[in-house]
Amino acid sequence: MEVIIRKDADTGCLLGARIIARYVREKPNCVLGLATGRTPLRLYQELIRMHRDEGLDFSRVTTFNLDEYVGLPATHDQSYRYFMRENLFRHINIDPANTHIPDGTAADLHTECRAYEERIIAAGGIDLQLLGLGRNGHIGFNEPSGSLRSRTWIKILSEQTLQDNSDVFGSRSAMPRHAITMGVGTILDARRCLLLAFGPPKARAVERMIEGPLAAICPASALQLHPRSTVVVDEASGSALQFADHYRWIDANKLPWQRYD
Numbered sequence: 256m257e258v259i260i261r262k263d264a265d266t267g268c269l270l271g272a273r274i275i276a277r278y279v280r281e282k283p284n285c286v287l288g289l290a291t292g293r294t295p296l297r298l299y300q301e302l303i304r305m306h307r308d309e310g311l312d313f314s315r316v317t318t319f320n321l322d323e324y325v326g327l328p329a330t331h332d333q334s335y336r337y338f339m340r341e342n343l344f345r346h347i348n349i350d351p352a353n354t355h356i357p358d359g360t361a362a363d364l365h366t367e368c369r370a371y372e373e374r375i376i377a378a379g380g381i382d383l384q385l386l387g388l389g390r391n392g393h394i395g396f397n398e399p400s401g402s403l404r405s406r407t408w409i410k411i412l413s414e415q416t417l418q419d420n421s422d423v424f425g426s427r428s429a430m431p432r433h434a435i436t437m438g439v440g441t442i443l444d445a446r447r448c449l450l451l452a453f454g455p456p457k458a459r460a461v462e463r464m465i466e467g468p469l470a471a472i473c474p475a476s477a478l479q480l481h482p483r484s485t486v487v488v489d490e491a492s493g494s495a496l497q498f499a500d501h502y503r504w505i506d507a508n509k510l511p512w513q514r515y516d
């Protein structure tokens with residue numbers, strides 16, 4: 256696992272955007288796995304800026320989002336389809352037909368989950384998967400204790416997640432309790448993973464993900480198994496890391512081709 260500690264969320268997001276932009280330039284028809292939540296917003300703003308000012312071209316890019324709430328139509332302002340359209344897709348030259356998000360309103364959710372996996376395979380697999388981190392160690396909506404080999408499926412959201420995400424719904428009861436999410440196994444199949452986590456509330460989860468045991472109770476710890484995973488944290492979210500100096504040392508001694516800035 257490559258651990259990169261940056262001063263703050265802003266510089267961390269700019270670094271993340273550079274990693275993705277480099278991928279898009281090297282492989283214009285790449286398949287990106289995308290995430291929602293507060294964390295990647297600044298990264299998406301930077302990708303939009305790169306598209307506008309530097310001509311970063313998304314016309315041949317395909318995307319698959321990690322997850323979607325069950326029961327929310329694309330028109331609902333808290334659906335992840337709506338989030339992606341408002342915060343990224345409508346600002347860049349991506350073909351909407353190439354953007355995939357699980358359909359939380361499908362009549363048969365099981366069929367939708369299987370079809371989502373098949374669509375990822377048909378697209379050639381995910382080249383780079385962007386991830387955020389839940390305070391309880393979740394990735395996508397893979398909550399603690401779920402299988403580390405799971406595939407896209409319907410998950411019951413934990414109380415912690417309801418607490419963390421319900422503010423935007425107005426109340427806890429207005430927030431769906433179920434979601435479709437890529438499984439941990441689906442995420443680990445991506446050729447590369449890029450996880451961002453910032454701020455003091457994520458410090459404990461960051462420490463468990465990077466330095467804790469590989470354990471289903473912290474789904475993000477499964478990234479320890481991934482041959483090419485990069486984790487970008489800031490000083491605050493990295494504050495509980497026991498080996499922070501080691502990660503800084505590695506970062507400072509990278510060969511030129513291993514650097515992103």
Ligand code: GLP
Pocket residue numbers: 290291292293294295321322386387388389390394395396416420
């Ligand atoms: C959400 C999403 C995750 C996200 C995480 C953190 O519930 N399902 O994909 O990474 O929780 O969210 P935030 O970035 O807002 O802290």
